[in-house]
Amino acid sequence: MAIQMHDIEKSFGTRATKVLHGITGEIQSGEMVSITGRSGSGKSTLLYIISTLDRPSAGDVTIDGVRFSAMNSKQLHGFRNTKMGFVFQFHHLLPELTALENVLMPTLKTRSSKTRRAFALELLREFDLSDKADRLPAQLSGGEQQRVAIARALVMQPRYVFADEPTGNLDSANGQLVMNLFRRINHERQTTIIYVTHDQDFAAMASRKIQLVDGKLI
Ligand SMILES: Nc1ncnc2c1ncn2[C@@H]1O[C@H](COP(=O)(O)OP(=O)(O)OP(=O)(O)O)[C@@H](O)[C@H]1O
Ligand SMILES: [Mg+2]
Numbered sequence: 385m386a387i388q389m390h391d392i393e394k395s396f397g398t399r400a401t402k403v404l405h406g407i408t409g410e411i412q413s414g415e416m417v418s419i420t421g422r423s424g425s426g427k428s429t430l431l432y433i434i435s436t437l438d439r440p441s442a443g444d445v446t447i448d449g450v451r452f453s454a455m456n457s458k459q460l461h462g463f464r465n466t467k468m469g470f471v472f473q474f475h476h477l478l479p480e481l482t483a484l485e486n487v488l489m490p491t492l493k494t495r496s497s498k499t500r501r502a503f504a505l506e507l508l509r510e511f512d513l514s515d516k517a518d519r520l521p522a523q524l525s526g527g528e529q530q531r532v533a534i535a536r537a538l539v540m541q542p543r544y545v546f547a548d549e550p551t552g553n554l555d556s557a558n559g560q561l562v563m564n565l566f567r568r569i570n571h572e573r574q575t576t577i578i579y580v581t582h583d584q585d586f587a588a589m590a591s592r593k594i595q596l597v598d599g600k601l602i
Pocket of ligand 1 (some may be wrong): 396397403421422423424425426427428429430
């Protein structure tokens, strides 16, 4: 089980500015990989491509032996919903739903809310949020909101979690807490974690570091 990147290129716009210049590599299932690089070096672009949220201009991505480009949109949605979890810098919680309801959002599509509810509560307990399950996002601190967003990314027990600057909006204590959670999930559940960060200490917590320079891997 792995994610394979085959000579990925990405260009944007009519004047075709090339952002990624032929990225090739492999991320094994169970790895914890950090992606670093200067602003504009293509980190988010690469993360979105390897997580199926965007398509490369050339090259291909294979995940668990299946080529993205060969999947139709139904297959892609099924894949995203059951095998992948996403965490972003801004948590994108739905303001009118409670913490628990937000965590259960991904279960609606597969109609598994009932069966996943106990697990969602267990995640909230693991993340020290047991007493806040019924609160709305506005009634939670930034760090608590991000922990809810991570619980949401994990509720389907995905094989892969993709995170774009998950600590970018947090103070250092909450950032550390979130990174410790990621490491625990990686250790205890063998979940593959791929995250972008600007923080060198957080990058060093990975089992492998990838650095992007001008759209190339080093
Ligand atoms: N949709 C788009 N249209 C045009 N250009 C884009 C688009 N998305 C990204 N770019 C450009 O591609 C380059 C890489 O962007 P990307 O968001 O991947 O950088 P990044 O490494 O994540 O930077 P940051 O650390 O600031 O988040 C940038 O020059 C950006 O302006
Ligand atoms: Mg970015």
